[in-house]
Every structure is written in C-alpha cells, then in structure tokens.
Amino acid sequence: MEKNTKEKPLKRSEKLKPLSREHHHALLLCWKIKTGFAKNIAPERIKAYADWFFENHLKPHFAIEERYLFSVLGDENDLVKRAKREHQQIIELFTSEGDIAARLHDIKELLEQHIRFEERVLFNEIQKQATEQQLDDIEKYHHEEKFIDNLDDPFWE
Numbered sequence: 001m002e003k004n005t006k007e008k009p010l011k012r013s014e015k016l017k018p019l020s021r022e023h024h025h026a027l028l029l030c031w032k033i034k035t036g037f038a039k040n041i042a043p044e045r046i047k048a049y050a051d052w053f054f055e056n057h058l059k060p061h062f063a064i065e066e067r068y069l070f071s072v073l074g075d076e077n078d079l080v081k082r083a084k085r086e087h088q089q090i091i092e093l094f095t096s097e098g099d100i101a102a103r104l105h106d107i108k109e110l111l112e113q114h115i116r117f118e119e120r121v122l123f124n125e126i127q128k129q130a131t132e133q134q135l136d137d138i139e140k141y142h143h144e145e146k147f148i149d150n151l152d153d154p155f156w157e
Contacts, residue, residue, distance in 0.1 A: 013127050015135040018144035019069070020123070022061050023115045025147050029053050032156040033108040041155040043100040050104060052150045054094045062087045065118075068138045072130045079122045086114045 012020055029050065036046040066087065070080045093107045130138075 012123070013130075013135060015139040016069075016123055016127060018142055019061070019065065019138075020119060021144065021147075022057065023119055025057060026053075026061070026111060026115055030108045030112045033104050035156040037101075037105075039155070043104055045153055045155050046104055047100050049150060049153065049155065050107060051094065056150075057147075058090070058094075062091075064138075064142045068134075068141050069123075069126055072126045072134050079125055083114070083118060083122055086110065086117070090114065 033046055033050060036043075066084065070077075070083065073080050075081075075084075090107065090110055093103050093110065096103065127135075
C-alpha cells in the first residue's frame with residue numbers, strides 16, 4: 001500500500017491573510033493581461049495598466065515580503081532565495097525595454113507561477129517557522145488597505 005506523503009495545507013494565519021489577498025489581486029492582473037490579449041487590445045493599453053499595478057501594488061508588496069516575511073527564514077534559505085530571484089525577474093520584466101507583448105506574456109506567466117509558489121510553499125514554511133512576535137510584526141507593518149482599482153481604461157471588460 002502506497003503511503004500518502006502529501007501534507008495537508010495549513011490554514012492561513014490571520015496575520016498573513018492580508019498578503020494572500022494581495023496575491024489574489026495580482027492573479028487578477030494576470031487574468032486581465034490574458035483577457036486583454038484575447039480581446040486583441042493594444043499591448044500598450046495593457047502595459048499602461050500593468051505598470052500602474054506594478055508601481056501601486058507589486059513594488060510595495062515585494063518590499064513588505066522581503067523585509068518582514070522572508071526574514072523569518074533568513075536570506076540563506078533556498079525558498080527565500082527563489083522568491084527574491086523571482087521578484088527581481090518580475091521587476092526586470094516591468095522595467096526593461098523591448099517587445100511589450102512578449103514582456104506582458106512573460107509577466108503573466110512568471111507572476112502567476114510566483115504567486116502559486118509563495119501561497120503553496122513559501123508562506124506555509126514561513127507560517128510553520130514564525131514566532132508569534134514575527135507574525136505580530138508582519139501584521140503591525142503591513143497595513144491592509146481597501147484595494148482601489150485603476151478603472152481609467154478597463155480594457156478587460
């Protein structure tokens with residue numbers, strides 16, 4: 001008889017849930033990019049929205065994760081190294097020059113994979129290892145605000 005080695009997913013700590021909700025909004029960005037392409041929207045329009053999202057949501061989110069979450073496991077942890085490497089790759093995709101459509105496609109793919117990794121693997125490990133004080137610090141320094149979308153050009157509708 002084969003033994004089931006899959007661990008049950010952890011119930012997300014209330015103190016990490018605001019960051020998980022931000023991941024949900026980032027997954028919606030991925031959906032909007034995909035929908036924009038499906039509707040043959042000009043890549044420049046999609047990129048304008050993606051850039052707004054990057055400046056207003058992703059950059060601050062990455063900063064909180066790197067300062068308060070990743071420190072729970074430390075810079076030498078392989079999961080943290082991967083997450084930081086992926087953050088840098090995502091930043092480079094947003095800030096580099098070149099084929100806009102190709103970069104948007106890469107942003108969608110990498111961001112989606114990155115969020116799934118953080119939600120399914122990294123956050124679970126952080127939650128297992130974090131002290132109550134570390135979770136309190138995360139909650140203290142991450143103030144969840146109501147998500148206000150940029151509806152200047154809702155190309156995805």
